[in-house]
Amino acid sequence: AGGGASAPSADVPADPVSGGTLTYLANTEPPVWDGQRIPSLNVNSINSSIFDTLVAQDADGTYKPGLATSWEISDDGLTYTFDLREGVTFHDGSPFDAAVLKQNIDRPLNEPDLATVSTGIAATEVVDENTLKVTLSRPNAALIHAFSTPHWPIYSGVVLTEHTPAELSSNPLLSIGTGPFKVAEYTKGSKLVLERNDAYDWAPETWGHTGAAYLDEVVVQFVPEPQARIGALTSDQADAVDQVPPLNIAEVEAAGDTVLQQDNTGTPYYLALNPNIAPFDDRDVRLAFRSAIDVDGLLQGVYGGVYQKAWSTTLPGTPPEGAFDESLVGSWGYDLDQAESLLKKAGYTAVDAEGYRVKDGERLTVQWAVDSLYVQTDQRQQLGEAIASSLKKAGFDVVRKPYDTASFTTELTKGEHNLADASRGFADVGTSVVPFTTRAIPSSGGGSGINYGLVSDPAIDAAYGVISSSLDPQERIDAAHEVQHRILDEGYAVPLYIPQKIVGTTSAVQGWKFDKVGYTDSFYDVWLAP
């Protein structure tokens, strides 16, 4: 897959038509509307219709002109010079130019709590009306990618001048960009209405057409209950719904609706093992643990086989192309005998009355810290329960301990857990490596803490250094392969499945697009068959 679109079915006109209102049920409302503040993929799915990006990532992972017609990177990777498109205007009529872009790119320098602060940008300089120079303090290989995502929304200068960052966060009516749709109406907790920007005439070449969008209006409603979304779709109260649970695909299709599936990029949904404390301080136990999980069987049971097993901590399709190491496919798997012999080797020779393995009188217990909110998505709760109960066969006593999100972070900081689950979506290989680097270890002093296994491995750190700063794709790919091997060899993580975006639409909805991460992209190309 990758940037896939639904194939028009036979009885639908092949030529897009303009007009109509699309009602789309999203599963959550973004808590914050400013893409720079929080790296939420859900907010991207909406902001990508409102904002244009500086550069556009193509289906093959390469970058094409967006609001910047071209860019130049200095050899040391520290200076970026962007030439900007002319004639672009914001929804409020103000023009887009280097000064406005500078305002936008300078934001992290003044606001320490933006998600984009750590991109390494040190200074920006307006060269002329349509040229901006960005200077970095350190090389950042992911900068161009970052500029291709709505995490860098480009706001109208008027908005940035007249409104506080807090207002931008809470009020999407201030989301005034240059994109194909503008925000017409917003009811907190309920819905957001997008209206076509008729002046739009600067679609990047990565899109399917030029000029204004097809749809007159998009009504985005926030409906957290999956069953409610499905009911609404099948009863024609909605044209498209987000996150159809895998088990409901058949039901949706039976109702005559279309199901679009898109694999995500970044990391799979994986288990992060904490190698710092017993029992996972022993590599053999970690590998035994991995061998004891029948990933395929469990996925079949819990997701009806809709989700595919992931072989590595980097997902196929994650840019740059080739970043996923194909050689890892089939390199590991379910093997109870191997698990048993590894455990014996590690000293867990005895089995207690309840069937759990024991070493020196200590039961083989694994504490699994669970973010109780996060596991509610995608039936991960069920998968987790199934994994925990299936591990009993190999003699593991897995105890799932739920924490709410804030306590979860604190709990991980303590480092007393053995296991945690996570997934990170992002269309650049760097993000699939960061969760295993020393710098990402959660600590109370700093660090964003996405290294749930608290892994600190010099080999991975070194490879990440290359991935994050090298501008040579091949160098980055090699380093990424090295990391993937290292993680599997050492048993730092158990990759589980490739997350999918599963969108249900009525048969009239055409031209649906997903972005490189696998989330719903701009509604620009979407049209409704009459």
Place this chain on the structure above:
Amino acid sequence: MTLSLTARTAPARRERVPVGVVVALAVIGVLVVAAVAPGLLATQDPLASDPADAFAPPSAEHWLGTDQLGRDLYSRLVHGAWYSLSLGVGATVIAVAGGILLGVIAGYARGITDRVVSRGLDVLLAFPEVLVALVAIAVLGPGQASVIWAVGLGRIPGSARLVRSQVLQVRQSDYVGSAVTLGLSPLRLIARHVVPNSLGPVLVNAVLGVGVSIIFGAALSFLGLGAVPPTPEWGLVLAESRQYLSIAPALSIWPGLCITVTVVAITVAGRWAQQRYVSRRSSL
């Protein structure tokens, strides 16, 4: 008065227990058995999962079929009785105990103590029960015990207020006056007359509160803050099953039924106790 008097003097005429109450008491009996000795009723391990056998229809092996992980629904519900009942009873015990302590202090002590405690109760009453529960769970961490505390704590103010108003009534009564003229010490007075006579409606209310707590616990589960999976607590089973409503509606119907039937049974029994109490009271 004359009326009930004759009724009381003729113990030969036994009160007839309504059919509904008999059924309710029978249901409660079964629930207690399920809670105390689930092994007697359950047919399978409530936690043993087999994802390959998910959503199986009812069969001789699985009386009510299996759930999303292939666990036996019937056995899960039987084992769930303990969680739901202990939640209802535990929370109520906390609410009543706290209520009696605060209520007796407020109602018996006059003046500044009463004012302070009563105002304090006002403040607590003003707290949204959901928030009290959420904060309690956040502080105590997840788990059955936390949920019991969370629900129980949230209900203390209401219960304390009830106790207080009862104590106020009792202490104004002639018999307390008579006891004072006999020279009873305050502690004896509270122990012998005030507390026992204030307790009636409080206890009846407590019985009804068991049902309320169970429902409240279920709502917490819905919000993802209640029982911890894979606990077969009914509220949680129900909350989890809603994801499969269209593919396996029976998964929701049974736990929903368990909760409703339990609460109805407890309420019917509680009402009946209340009526008996009130009629005994009014005939006094």
Place this chain on the structure above:
Amino acid sequence: MTLETTTAQLVDDEIAEVADERRGSRGRTAARAVLRTLVDIVLVVWAAATLTFLAVKLIPGDPLDKLMAGIQDVTPEMRAAVAERYGLDQPVLVQYLSYLAGVARGDLGVSYQRGVPVTEALWAELGATAELTAWAMVVAIVASVVLALATSGRRPVARLLAQGFELIAVSTPSFWLGIVLMTVFSFGLRWVPAFGGDGPASLVLPVVTLAVPLIGVLTQVLRERMEHALHEPFVTTLRSRGLGESAVRSRHVLRHASLPALTLSSVIVGSLLSGTAVIETLFARPGIGRLAVDALQDRDIPLVMGVVIFAAFVFIVLNTLVDLLYPLLDPRLRRNR
């Protein structure tokens, strides 16, 4: 969710107590009554703020982690900067006092998560919650009055049926009821939309879901009190003057039953305003209840405290309003003329 706590019994005592308090304060001048109410509000708000502050400080989890979530390379300096911005670097006592000072000025601080003033966030959600709550109350009151009038002390079969309905209504978890209603009436029969902020149609299901348990509770109380009043001697007097059954009920008895129902309703409204999280989540509606749950999960301390203070405020104001309404319904509670 919270409303079922209040049984008829509790209401009775509450009435007695309110009546006592009323009688006690009847003589006070209007100015003193207003002053008393103000003092009450201040006290309760202060206590609510203090208690919540303590509780929130007890909760594990550093709000800074939440504030910094998503930033990949956080340096201690950045943390310090953010901590300073939100005053989190101050000693707890200073934080507490400056928060109180803010509350006194009507400033509840700025939400960590949303970045807007808490008052603004609350205000934005209030409308939706108020709309839902108000309609649910109207539906519940109308339905329970009709039910109680029709079934109190007569028509044994109808009464039994109504009682059965009430029992089930208060014994069914509301999220479950909501899902069933939605499945049947919106997705199955397609009578009403399940959600969408437009028009009254989308309000039907949430309002009904919220109202059903209320109807159960209110009808029980109303009928119990009406049956009680039907045994009062004045009813015999009315009948001995030749009044018909319906006149006795609707003109006299109902009014007596409305007093406890009023108290109960005020308690219910108070709890609904902050306790509708479940319904709001289910029907994809904005509102204070959902705001409260989210805020707590996000450790958005200013917002949590804001919700509590708001709830306490509403509680006191409603109580005061009911106190003012009481004498209108029951002249015995009026100030001496």
Place this chain on the structure above:
Amino acid sequence: MSRPLVRVRDLSVRFGDAPAVEGVSFDLEPGRCVALVGESGSGKSVTGRSLLGLVGPGSLVEADELSLDGADLRSFSEREWRRVRGGDVALVLQDALVSLDPLVRIGSQVTDAVRVHSDATGRARRARALSLLADVGVPEPELRAAQYPHELSGGLRQRALIASALAASPRVLIADEPTTALDVTVQRQVLQLLGRVRQAGTALLLISHDLAVVAQLADEILVLKDGRVVERGAPREVLTAPTDSYTRRLIAAIPSGRTRGERLSGAASVSLAPAPRARPAGRTALRAEAPAVAAPGADTTAAAGARPPAPVLTAHGLTKTYRRPDGGRLRAVDDVSFALARGSALGVVGESGSGKSTVAGIVLGLTTPDAGSVDLDGTPWVPAPERLRRPRRHGIQVISQDPLGSFDPRHTVEAIVSEALAQAGVARRDRRERAASLLEQVGLDASLLSRHPLTLSGGQRQRVAIVRALAVEPEVLVCDEPVSALDVSVQAQVLDLLADLRAQLGISLLFISHDLGVVRHVADDVVVMRSGRIVESGPVDTVFDDPRHPYTRELIRAIPTLLTRP
């Protein structure tokens, strides 16, 4: 007019299996009054209500004839009844204080019947309400019509209720206990009002348990017992020459000045010798010094003894102020002083709200006075710290109007008495025996010990209350309306018992009552209270025969006299 307006022949009413009324017959004629008397539960109210078809659910009414103006009431449908109710036949309910809807203005309630039975306009009804209120002697009808029941005194409320009954000009008025719960003075006014109604040509069915009340108005009296008429006739005959033994007992049991020193119940006096057992030294001494004596001048059966050296109880300048509901202050007790001589009985009389019970509360140490003091046995008693008072509490005990309310509802007779015995220091194992002997002394069977007070009759309950007080061997008994809730016959038994207590144990009584007849029967001295103040005091005969204060005179004049002798 050959046919009476209402004819009742052989009326019987039963509730389930229990007959409430059997074989009652009478006629009502315009301008005449028939009275039903009898003790509580004898079927008076049920008889009256059967004329309105309002006997109550579960009742079965049978009669050979039950007719109104020739129409057979037995066959009436609910609709027809409704036309009769309030129109032809009106009812004044037994509990005047709660028989008006507290939430509706007086004016509107007075004309309820008019609204139902005519299509008078609102304006006309208003005018009618005012004239009705004026007719029944309510002052300032304009003001009263706009008020609510709770804003009216008991007497005014009773009059408004009568006015509402008269609204649609009924031909028959049934007045059920129209004067109970009213002060003597108000009672007199209401009786006068009913007399006027009768004179205006309305047929009156008067129901009361009070023979004296009935004697004033009735043309014919029916005495009911257990639902049957045991005696009937003109008042003079029934009262002066009763043929039935029950009627005779009823009349004899009515206390008054004449009956002083006589036994009312006809039963022999009981023996109240304290049980021989060890008693605290101090109290033994006290007893020795105070033999069983009565106050001098009292012609009780007790032998006169030496005058005790000091009164057992003295009150000096007692004052108690309450905050009134409207914020004003109310002097419930205002500078009240009195002395209770050892072994004597001091009566306290006064209208409702005059502060009698408040005085009792202060004397008992339950209510703290704002000013003043009480000495018990010559030692300060009030004010004093409760801690010091507690050991002396046994010396002063209370008997209240509502004995049932003074018992813990969960306790049996044995538990009630044992608690008191425990306070008196009786060892646990002796308590049961002692309790049994105390019960026997007051004429109760020891088998009652296991009973619940609820299952006892009013008289038995009051005696249990007395036993509880006796258990701690008090010197002073404060009796607050001890007999006002009792039927005359039961009342007689209790009054006799109190007399025995005085005579045999030398217990002093502070006897509170609004019934002047009772006070005159019991007390040696009397204080008359009004609005918290003592307006007159002195030996009971002096005060009653030669009242000096106008209020006392009014009180005494208002006492309904039993016999209408010329």
